[in-house]
Amino acid sequence: MSETYVISNEIEIVGFVSLVDDYLAALFIDVKHQGQGYGKRLLNFIKERRENIQLKVYKKNRNAVNFYVMNGFVIKKELLDEQTVEEEFLMGWERV
Template sequence: MIRKSRKEDIDKLVEIWFEVSLKAHDFIGEGYWQAAQEDMREKYLPMSDTYVVEGKNEIRGFVSMLDNYLAAIFIDSRFQSQGYGKKLMDFVKKDRDYIELKVFKKNNKACDFYINNGFKIKDELTDENTNEKEYLMVWKCIE
């Protein structure tokens, strides 16, 4: 089941984001992610349209959109590769003609996920906070 996130979900969402970020971005120091937790809790999640995917009354992952920008999609590591990411991606695509996102180039698993979900690399950039290479990727609805 996918539903709009609620205020009481924030701690769980930040927990999932932090845990998965550490594993997926092992090329960035843990201190970077620790420092970003408060902004995630107080700024980024509240200002985004965030939806959670649940199974057995447990949040398994979430997606956050800022208009047509995919700001975050994270699946609890215990539930990855079970289709939850695809369900969330399909959910946000159904009401949009265009989505863009940035993903670290070294995050091969995420890059593959986005490509498998119809995204194309539009540009290669450098993240100003980490100095890491990242891709700007886009998806366009084809009708």
């Protein structure tokens, strides 16, 4: 059901991104490789292949929220994840 892409350095896989249609279902970078530009590279890779992308992120995960904002995503709506009872943001990006 999903499209998944991995990113690696020359030694190991350091992260991946998974999309379901235009929904970013997962973006993970190994902790020891965070802050090295891998997440931004994966986002740019999928942006080249989509006209718009949506995702949900927990409101309390300020690092993730800031990462997506710095990469052109905007907060569209505030929601409540019914399974975890956590506040979350629906965020979106559109090609201009």
